[in-house]
Amino acid sequence: MNDPTDPAVPFAEDPGAGAGPEAVSDPGRRRVLRGALAVAGAVALRPLVAATPATADPAGSAASAASAAAVVVRRFGRYEVLALLDAHGPFxxxxxxxxxxxxxxxxERARRLDPAAFGPNDTWQLDFxxxxxxxxxxxxxxxxxxxxxxGSPASGWAPVPGRLPAVLARTGIAPADVETVVLTHLHEDxxxxxxxxxxxxxxxxxxxxxxxxxxxxxxxxRTARTxxxxxxxxxxxxxxxxxxTVLAGRARPGGGAIxxxxxxxxTPGHQSVLVDGGGDRLLLTGDVLVHAVQLATPAVRYLFEADPETARRTREQLLGEARRTGTLLGTAHLNRPFVRPCPPAAPKPPHWHPRTGTPALTPLAQPKQTMTNPPGPRGNLPDRRFGGGLVIQLPEGSWWDWDVVExxxxxxxxxxxxxLSYHHGLELVFSDPLFVTCPAAFxxxxxxxPxxxxVxxxxxxxxxxxxxxVAFEADAGGPEPAAGLIAAGGLEVVQGTVFRYWRPNPAPGERLAPWVRPPQA
Structure with missing residues (x-):
């Protein structure tokens, strides 16, 4: 464990809630991007860029990214939320x-959501x-x-000492600056x-x-009392x-409140904290869910729940409401702080058309057709043979979260x-997009x-x-699946780690997202 007095605590700004393309910068709003851009020049399908050995393992990348930053920052309207890593270790x-x-x-579903939680010999690795x-x-x-x-009560089993005071100091927060401490419940961790x-x-x-x-x-x-x-x-x-209870702000639509x-x-009096930035919402769950297995399957019981049936109902209601409203979750023990609720009753693991080796784009088997374009402002266009429908075969991996990068x-x-809090490992790059209907995040x-x-x-x-x-359906936070339809001049599938926070000197095969900039001195 790191020395809690060590000031060199890693720090990362999460661009998911305030960076990137202007049209997709808000994480809580599932805005749909629609457009028809008439752009000349079709580009042929280009070769795949393969992953380097250092970036080919999504589980390893997720684990290393999670441990790389003790602080991750996201903004929700007028509120800045800092996820503070006190400790990490086995349960x-x-x-x-x-x-x-x-x-x-x-x-299986939980492993794809939080691969870093799975240690050797069925150990549970978790953040605090x-x-x-x-x-x-x-x-x-x-x-x-x-x-x-x-010497704290958690010393008997948790990886003490924690490093919260050093992490707070790294963010510029002194103990005297804290005006409210919310205890979600009175468990020693x-x-x-x-x-x-x-x-x-x-x-x-x-x-x-x-x-x-x-x-x-x-x-x-009881120890908590004494x-x-x-x-x-x-x-x-x-x-x-x-x-x-409203702690701050005004609990009304568009008002912003905690x-x-x-x-x-x-526990009998467990509470969670809703941060509503006036549109973008974050729910700090506490221990409503403590492992990704409860995110994947909310009915799964945790051995140390005081009232398992009430805990199940609470978890299902909370996750259902978060899906309905597009609310992000801030978790206490998953190996990444910010997650989205899973679609209900998803029967398949979150990757599609898995293949080993080189991923491919498979044209649909259909007869060639000639379409005559109707006259319009651009006049009669040349006939074009139709054979462009594609079913995308994604490479093996956990491609669960998606958003528009550019x-x-x-x-x-x-x-x-x-x-997507820290990085992504796969990109679909459409050149010369002619028609786009796509959720901003899904x-x-x-x-x-199609x-x-x-067509x-x-x-x-x-x-x-x-x-x-390319056509698809996806969960975009609403009650029904959202449809996507993209037509372009060309498509390239690119694997490789793209970091969404500042990292100097990326390794070969790694790069930074287009909005990432070095921190101000």
């Missing part, structure tokens, strides 16, 4: 023992993460306080840095906010709330990876043959049928 026992009802299919929400004027709300120092082992509050100017039901459920000799609740009561800093939401089950008159780039696309009606739509808009024409 005692095996993953199967912790989630006894999980099936082989559940584990807190969050800081910085409001205008520099006021700070801290959500959970991690595992704490040596979530309150460890609330007080010192001597009972002194670590954040001297903060009120510590916890649900009344959580405190009421503690017996008089170690953290009673010292905070003596200091006059414990603030109990009852139910849904709101506490009761999410019981893991879009202009000359090029459309879609990026894909197991998670998950789990199924590529298919329908005759879709007619493209021909009406562009006066021709270019090659290729």
């Amino acid at each position: 005692p026992g095996t993953a199967q023992a912790a989630f006894p009802d999980a099936t082989a299919t559940d584990w 993460r807190c969050y800081a929400v910085r409001r205008p004027g520099g006021r700070v709300t801290l959500v959970d306080t991690g595992i704490g120092p040596v 979530h309150y460890g840095w609330s007080v010192t082992p001597e009972g002194v509050p670590v954040f001297p100017n903060a009120r510590y906010v916890v649900q009344h039901a959580e405190v009421a459920a503690l017996g008089p000799t 170690y953290v609740v009673e010292p905070l009561l003596r200091a006059g800093q414990l603030h109990e709330v009852d139910g849904r 709101t506490l939401l009761p999410t019981p089950g893991h 879009w202009n008159a000359g090029r459309l780039r879609l990026g894909a990876g197991s998670d 998950q789990d696309p199924t590529f298919r043959e 329908t005759p009606e879709e 007619r739509v493209v021909s009406r808009q562009t006066g021709e049928i270019p090659a290729p024409v």
Whole structure:
């Protein structure tokens, strides 16, 4: 483990919520990009750029990226949210023992969502993460306080000491700057840095906010009561709330607010934190879900839930609402901080048309047809033979998250990876895009043959049928799948790691996303 006093804590700015092309910069809004660009000149299909050995393993890339940054920053309207890594390590026992009802299919889906969680011999590798929400004027709300120092109650099993104080210092947040500490629940890996082992509050100017039901459920000799609740009561800093509570802002559409939401089950008074930036939303889940297996299959029980049935209902309701509203999730124990809820009841792992070796683009088997373009402002265009429909065969890998990396008159780039907080490992690069209907961000696309009606739509808009024409359906956060239809002059499939935060001197085969810039001195 790293020394918590070490100031050289890695720091990364996550561009997912405020960088990149102007049209796709908002993570919470699932805006649809639509356009018909008449661009001359078809470009032939170019050779594939293969992955280098250093970047060919998505699981290894995800793990190294997750450990590379102790702080990841995203913006949600007026709020800046910082994911703060207090520690990382194995959970005692095996993953199967912790989630006894999980099936082989559940584990397969979970592995694709969070490959870094799977250690040797069925060990569960997890992060211990807190969050800081910085409001205008520099006021700070801290959500959970991690595992704490040596001598904290988590010392018996967690990888103490944590490094939260050093991580906060790296972001410029002093203990005195924190005005509110939200404790999602009173488990020892979530309150460890609330007080010192001597009972002194670590954040001297903060009120510590916890649900009344959580405190009421503690017996008089419970460690949480004696170690953290009673010292905070003596200091006059414990603030109990009852139910849904607005901490800051205005809880109204477009207003922007930080709101506490009761999410019981893991513990009796568990709460989550909704950060609504006035359109872009983030839900800090606490321990509503503690492993990707519960993200993939919400009905999976965790052994240490106080009320498993209530926990299941809470988890299913929370994830369903997040899907419906396009809300991003901020997790405490997954090996990346920001994730999107999975589509419900997805039966297949999140990669499609898997093949070993070199990925390929397979033209659809269909007879050549001659289409006569109708007269229009451009006059009669030459006939063009139709054979441009493509079913894309993606390379083997976890291509779960997708978004638009770049879009202009000359090029459309879609990026894909197991998670887009830090990097992506696959791109579909369309040259000379003539017709584009594509969500700004989506998950789990199924590529298919374009329908005759879709071919007619493209021909009406562009006066021709270019090659290729690519069609798909995907989850874009709404109640129904979103359709995608892209016609372009050419298509190239590119593998290789593309980092979405500043990294000096990328290795061969690695590059930076187009919006990434070096940090200001």
